[in-house]
Amino acid sequence: MENQDNKLQDKLVRQFADFEKNWNGSVSEHFRNLRKEAIHHFGRMGFPTTRQESWKYTNIKPATANAYESAVDPPEPISRDAIAPYLLPETCRLVFVNGQFQPDLSEIPELSAQMVVQPLSRAFKEHPELLEEHFARYGKYEGSSLTALNTAYADGGTFIYIPDQTISEHPVHLIYLTDGRSGHRISYPRNLVVAGKNSQVKLIETSASTGGEACFVNAVNEVRVMDHAHVEWFKVQEENLLDFHVDHAFVNQDQNSYCKIHTVTTGSAITRNDLNITLNGSGCETHLYGLYWLGSKQHVDNHTLIDHARANSYSNELYKGIMDGQSTGVFNGKVMVRQDAQKTNAFQSNKNILLSDEATINAKPELEIYADDVKCSHGATSGQLDEQSLFYLKSRGIDPGKAAALLTFAFASEVLEHISVEPLKQYLSEKIQQRTGIAW
Amino acid sequence: MTEEDKILEEFTRSEYKYGFTSNIEQELLSKGLSEETVRFISAKKDEPEWLLEWRLKAFRHWQTLREPKWPKVEYPPIDFQDISYYAEPKEKKKLDSLDDLDPEIRSTYEKLGIPLEEQKMLAGVAVDAVLDSVSVATTFKETLAEKGVIFCSMSEAVQNHPELVRKNIGSVVPYTDNFYAALNSAVFSDGSFCYIPAGVRCPMELSTYFRINAANTGQFERTLIVAEEGSYVSYLEGCTAPMRDENQLHAAVVELVAHKDSEIKYSTVQNWYPGDKDGKGGIYNFVTKRGICKGDRAKISWTQVETGSAITWKYPSVILKGDHSIGEFYSVAVTNNYQQADTGTKMIHLGQNTKSRIVSKGISAGKSNNSYRGLVKISRKARNARNFSQCDSLLMGDQCGAHTFPYLEVSHPSAIVEHEATTSKIGEDVLFYCQQRGINEEDSVALIVNGYCKEVLNNLPMEFAVEAQKLLAISLEGSVG
Numbered sequence: 001m002e003n004q005d006n007k008l009q010d011k012l013v014r015q016f017a018d019f020e021k022n023w024n025g026s027v028s029e030h031f032r033n034l035r036k037e038a039i040h041h042f043g044r045m046g047f048p049t050t051r052q053e054s055w056k057y058t059n060i061k062p063a064t065a066n067a068y069e070s071a072v073d074p075p076e077p078i079s080r081d082a083i084a085p086y087l088l089p090e091t092c093r094l095v096f097v098n099g100q101f102q103p104d105l106s107e108i109p110e111l112s113a114q115m116v117v118q119p120l121s122r123a124f125k126e127h128p129e130l131l132e133e134h135f136a137r138y139g140k141y142e143g144s145s146l147t148a149l150n151t152a153y154a155d156g157g158t159f160i161y162i163p164d165q166t167i168s169e170h171p172v173h174l175i176y177l178t179d180g181r182s183g184h185r186i187s188y189p190r191n192l193v194v195a196g197k198n199s200q201v202k203l204i205e206t207s208a209s210t211g212g213e214a215c216f217v218n219a220v221n222e223v224r225v226m227d228h229a230h231v232e233w234f235k236v237q238e239e240n241l242l243d244f245h246v247d248h249a250f251v252n253q254d255q256n257s258y259c260k261i262h263t264v265t266t267g268s269a270i271t272r273n274d275l276n277i278t279l280n281g282s283g284c285e286t287h288l289y290g291l292y293w294l295g296s297k298q299h300v301d302n303h304t305l306i307d308h309a310r311a312n313s314y315s316n317e318l319y320k321g322i323m324d325g326q327s328t329g330v331f332n333g334k335v336m337v338r339q340d341a342q343k344t345n346a347f348q349s350n351k352n353i354l355l356s357d358e359a360t361i362n363a364k365p366e367l368e369i370y371a372d373d374v375k376c377s378h379g380a381t382s383g384q385l386d387e388q389s390l391f392y393l394k395s396r397g398i399d400p401g402k403a404a405a406l407l408t409f410a411f412a413s414e415v416l417e418h419i420s421v422e423p424l425k426q427y428l429s430e431k432i433q434q435r436t437g438i439a440w
Numbered sequence: 441m442t443e444e445d446k447i448l449e450e451f452t453r454s455e456y457k458y459g460f461t462s463n464i465e466q467e468l469l470s471k472g473l474s475e476e477t478v479r480f481i482s483a484k485k486d487e488p489e490w491l492l493e494w495r496l497k498a499f500r501h502w503q504t505l506r507e508p509k510w511p512k513v514e515y516p517p518i519d520f521q522d523i524s525y526y527a528e529p530k531e532k533k534k535l536d537s538l539d540d541l542d543p544e545i546r547s548t549y550e551k552l553g554i555p556l557e558e559q560k561m562l563a564g565v566a567v568d569a570v571l572d573s574v575s576v577a578t579t580f581k582e583t584l585a586e587k588g589v590i591f592c593s594m595s596e597a598v599q600n601h602p603e604l605v606r607k608n609i610g611s612v613v614p615y616t617d618n619f620y621a622a623l624n625s626a627v628f629s630d631g632s633f634c635y636i637p638a639g640v641r642c643p644m645e646l647s648t649y650f651r652i653n654a655a656n657t658g659q660f661e662r663t664l665i666v667a668e669e670g671s672y673v674s675y676l677e678g679c680t681a682p683m684r685d686e687n688q689l690h691a692a693v694v695e696l697v698a699h700k701d702s703e704i705k706y707s708t709v710q711n712w713y714p715g716d717k718d719g720k721g722g723i724y725n726f727v728t729k730r731g732i733c734k735g736d737r738a739k740i741s742w743t744q745v746e747t748g749s750a751i752t753w754k755y756p757s758v759i760l761k762g763d764h765s766i767g768e769f770y771s772v773a774v775t776n777n778y779q780q781a782d783t784g785t786k787m788i789h790l791g792q793n794t795k796s797r798i799v800s801k802g803i804s805a806g807k808s809n810n811s812y813r814g815l816v817k818i819s820r821k822a823r824n825a826r827n828f829s830q831c832d833s834l835l836m837g838d839q840c841g842a843h844t845f846p847y848l849e850v851s852h853p854s855a856i857v858e859h860e861a862t863t864s865k866i867g868e869d870v871l872f873y874c875q876q877r878g879i880n881e882e883d884s885v886a887l888i889v890n891g892y893c894k895e896v897l898n899n900l901p902m903e904f905a906v907e908a909q910k911l912l913a914i915s916l917e918g919s920v921g
Binding site: 342358359365369370373382 | 510818820833835836837838839840841842843844845846847848849850851852853854855856857858859860861862863864865
């Protein structure tokens, strides 16, 4: 396996030269250097291994065992039906297949003044100054070789810019489809979101696949939330069970800003989500919600880091997991409170239900606190459905299977109810209901 | 300077009360560690061949290991060749009564406030006083012998009960376990050995006072407690050490073996020299403590009050192998000035219907860092395991840190695992309430901290509870968060 690891690593480093040629001077010196340094860094670090503390519970080797190719150009045609299940009404929609933008499947309505929603590849040409200011400024690749790999190759993805005092009318819906029909594919979605002062935006990010061979998605997201801005972001991960999904997100919040992130994971063989939230200003508010329901041999690893750098901020985290089959769930939530961050309130909770004898939960909620006037707490639990509640339902004449389904749905609902985009909430509720395996 | 700062500074300045050295002639082995050192120690103690072999194996394994870097503590690299690995008080006459004890040693204990006679009379405590590495006085041996309880120094146990030692030593903490356990296995000088036969309830609390005395001597204690079927023992360990400028390394190993239906209660009050207020000096306390509940319905309970040492690195653990076995961990850790503590526990659930409970209270002040690091592991076959963990941290002062790193690994659906942790300072409303009832600020803080730690202190044997409360009072007098 070690060899295959290196094989893929060498191949990706080698191919960078070809990739670079395609840019042909169309990009500024700044980005060319950035990418070169990033690939160099990846070449040095290689893929993470379980010997690293942050990858202790997640072995990524199965994901690096395939000989992935980048997307072919032009991409294979994809029918509208492939994305039909994921469509939501009244959104500004961008569809990508293996990281390549699909104008035919996308639908971008008329946007508020000066708001920008466009593929990143175009933004590099049309808004170089904005990109220079923000791209790779929040997502530092030094600490993560996969972020470095993405930084080197990133061109598929979305650039969203909401000017000061602007409220985005429609939620922006990004659909990332992986298409493994003609072989193993690797893609590097990269989203950059800049929310100006007093702006508001809602984002929905759907990751799905068409099936075929195993694919590897190595995504990086950067979000800057300026003063008093309000960003809500919903990540829905439902790729098929062969795929691998790694997602690093870096959010920087300025003072008095608000950010809420939902991560719902039901797909992929291995999913790894890293949310890094830095609260650079005082008076910030951050909410992180997570829901994962896995079966068979699936593996999900949710890492969150909330870094309270300034005073008077509030963060709240709720992650819930339902583990079936031989699946493994990992939760590593870290709250960091720096010395200046007095009057911080930080809460974190991770609750898990194990449905099968062979499922595993590894939880590691961490607190690292250097300020004294704070209120921080975390809790983690693992268990089964409450017997008393089950008994109560059964005593009301509900059969045991349905009672269990009802309680499982209720367990998941605690996360879903915070979703503010109604059609998405509906969609996910139905999906969870289906998963409980009974007719509602 | 505000009132708060003043009080804080007062607290930060309070110096180590037990700092002094006693002048007892010592036999010191020259510095350095090699196979010769190991052979020397073994020969010195007249050990059987198998033990020497075991020490040598441990030493060779130790040479292949590197110092662990994962704990959240920082210290300059230790030169293991710059430590003397053996020291013992010169006088080696066997003693029948306390009167024969070296007056220097006796006055040392008196200065520490633990007169042996008094303790002898008080609640019937047998004291196996370990001054540096060799046992100097053992009392109540006869009473214990009547019941068949063996309580002696490790060296004596090796001579008189080799089969028991051979069977159990390294069975819970093998020499391959970690860097410091390997080092300890190679060069351990002495320690306590305790054997409780089947069906015996040990008639008294057993206690050992450890004390590092000779400057520049790393101390490598090795304690082994075996509780046979249906027996019960409560073991107390307390430490204070003289004030020294150079850092002293202490890497002890404690092994507990609890057979079917037995119970071992292990309590520690640790108050070694923490270094001065600038972080100079102090003891490095890198300890491996582990117990195994071998039989069904066995119980092991660790209680610790940690106020001393410059650096503490200690995870008393329980392997719950027997069905229905119980593991408990109660801890209060106080750090001040530049002290660093990375401590916690591991509960490894292997048997069915096993239970564990973790209560950890951390208090950090000054510029110290206090971390809780714990593991709760429910293995694939541990049906109906139950765990509850509570880790609270109290912060006093804005320069200190409190950290929690719990690991939860659950591989059985029937397990119920709960972990909760909180970090805060002493609530202004609580302080106000006390003061408004006419209690001054200092007393209020003492009251609140004592209440905060009560759950743990309640688990200490009575004599220790008093000492522990005093210790907390000394360290936390007048400190307001």
